[in-house]
Amino acid sequence: MSAALLGQAAPPASAAAAGLDATRVLTFVFVTITFMAYLYIGWRSRVRETRGFYVAGRGVPAIANGAATAADWMSAASFISMAGLISFMGYDGSIYLMGWTGGYVLLALLLAPYLRKFGKYTVPDFVGERYQSETARVVAAICAIFVSLTYVAGQMRGVGIVFGRFLEVPVWQGVVVGMVIVACFAVLGGMKGITWTQVVQYAVLIFAFLIPAVALCAGVAMMLSLPGCGRRTDPQPAARTFPPTGAVKVWQRENRILVSWLMPASPVVQRLGGLDEFELRVERLPLGLDTRIGSGQHSLTPAQAGPVSSRLLWRPVRRALS
Amino acid sequence: MACGERVSSRNGLFDFSEFAVAPSNSTERRPAAADHKAYWRANLRLIAVLLAIWAVVSFGFGILLVERLNTLSIGRVPLGFWFAQQGSIYVFVILIFVYAWRMDRLDKKFKVDE
Numbered sequence: 001m002s003a004a005l006l007g008q009a010a011p012p013a014s015a016a017a018a019g020l021d022a023t024r025v026l027t028f029v030f031v032t033i034t035f036m037a038y039l040y041i042g043w044r045s046r047v048r049e050t051r052g053f054y055v056a057g058r059g060v061p062a063i064a065n066g067a068a069t070a071a072d073w074m075s076a077a078s079f080i081s082m083a084g085l086i087s088f089m090g091y092d093g094s095i096y097l098m099g100w101t102g103g104y105v106l107l108a109l110l111l112a113p114y115l116r117k118f119g120k121y122t123v124p125d126f127v128g129e130r131y132q133s134e135t136a137r138v139v140a141a142i143c144a145i146f147v148s149l150t151y152v153a154g155q156m157r158g159v160g161i162v163f164g165r166f167l168e169v170p171v172w173q174g175v176v177v178g179m180v181i182v183a184c185f186a187v188l189g190g191m192k193g194i195t196w197t198q199v200v201q202y203a204v205l206i207f208a209f210l211i212p213a214v215a216l217c218a219g220v221a222m223m224l225s226l227p228g229c230g231r232r233t234d235p236q237p238a239a240r241t242f243p244p245t246g247a248v249k250v251w252q253r254e255n256r257i258l259v260s261w262l263m264p265a266s267p268v269v270q271r272l273g274g275l276d277e278f279e280l281r282v283e284r285l286p287l288g289l290d291t292r293i294g295s296g297q298h299s300l301t302p303a304q305a306g307p308v309s310s311r312l313l314w315r316p317v318r319r320a321l322s
Numbered sequence: 323m324a325c326g327e328r329v330s331s332r333n334g335l336f337d338f339s340e341f342a343v344a345p346s347n348s349t350e351r352r353p354a355a356a357d358h359k360a361y362w363r364a365n366l367r368l369i370a371v372l373l374a375i376w377a378v379v380s381f382g383f384g385i386l387l388v389e390r391l392n393t394l395s396i397g398r399v400p401l402g403f404w405f406a407q408q409g410s411i412y413v414f415v416i417l418i419f420v421y422a423w424r425m426d427r428l429d430k431k432f433k434v435d436e
Contacts, residue, residue, distance in 0.1 A: 052338040094406035101411045105376050108418045
């Protein structure tokens with residue numbers, strides 16, 4: 001949740017780094033306004049009892065709850081790293097998309113309804129009660145803490161980077177600033193404050209996603225109208241051509257990471273991706289890592305090429321069955 | 323955090339009793355044992371069907387069958403790739419809505435709705 005507030009800070013922050021003074025002032029104004037809004041919400045929905053703290057007194061409408069959940073999904077990882085990750089890893093990056101969106105289905109079908117019906121606030125409480133075992137409860141608690149810490153570490157790093165760039169301070173100071181702000185409205189408002197804050201973040205994030213998307217589409221359309229970006233004549237080798245392969249090349253050539261993410265399979269990317277003979281040859285190589293190593297322009301060591309899960313689980317399965 | 327929630331749940335700040343298990347004095351709300359079994363079976367069947375679809379669109383279409391599906395395409399997008407990047411996610415969202423809708427109906431049918 002916390003890092004969802006990165007959303008509106010990220011693009012202006014990088015613009016500010018480019019040294020545009022007006023942009024910097026505007027960024028500061030907008031970030032301050034949104035944070036004031038978050039803190040105000042936290043203050044307004046401050047709670048005094050446990051029930052209010054954990055489940056917002058059950059007074060949150062379904063739509064608002066859905067918006068807050070969606071804002072959860074669009075956290076620091078999706079906003080800052082997902083585009084680059086998928087662009088960089090190519091097809092294997094889809095494991096993140098399917099993985100963490102699919103997790104919501106498991107949650108909705110297998111856990112959430114029972115947690116609700118059981119009348120427990122937390123998963124460890126539910127597990128402990130359901131299996132009538134303190135041991136199970138402790139195990140669940142340890143798992144929850146481990147998951148939270150892993151998650152928060154990444155999110156806080158994202159907060160630190162954004163605040164660091166925004167305020168032009170080292171990353172660790174950015175982390176501290178972000179932590180203080182988040183802690184303020186989280187502790188004040190509990191679940192209710194967080195939920196309503198996230199409803200606002202939901203709107204802010206969607207705008208923040210749309211603005212670069214529209215700008216990039218306009219930019220790419222202009223770029224394509226320039227001479228030298230002709231349509232490729234060679235019919236593409238269908239079975240072996242993956243848009244991400246093209247996308248990686250777009251990234252290499254044009255350094256426009258978002259293009260590949262926003263329109264991974266659009267005609268635009270395919271046109272950009274298949275420009276010359278060399279790249280057509282590269283496309284006929286085996287998929288995935290080898291393609292990128294084979295291209296020679298941007299060699300990767302296996303360690304850089306993706307997480308272990310992907311290398312160990314995903315590719316062998318895909319290869320074995322292909 | 324942990325202590326707070328523990329104490330409060332024991333204090334009975336919640337009124338879940340009415341839909342977890344009906345209060346023992348109101349027999350009309352408590353489903354009969356046979357009913358309860360039927361309810362649970364329908365519940366499991368629904369989950370099994372939805373999770374089968376869940377597995378097929380993501381792991382099946384997105385990973386296992388991706389090469390084969392890529393020979394087809396939606397517009398100019400290879401089908402397998404589309405499933406991995408967008409299709410499976412659309413289906414996930416639909417699955418959650420379908421689950422909520424069917425469970426509501428089931429709850430009403432067995433009179434255990436909130």
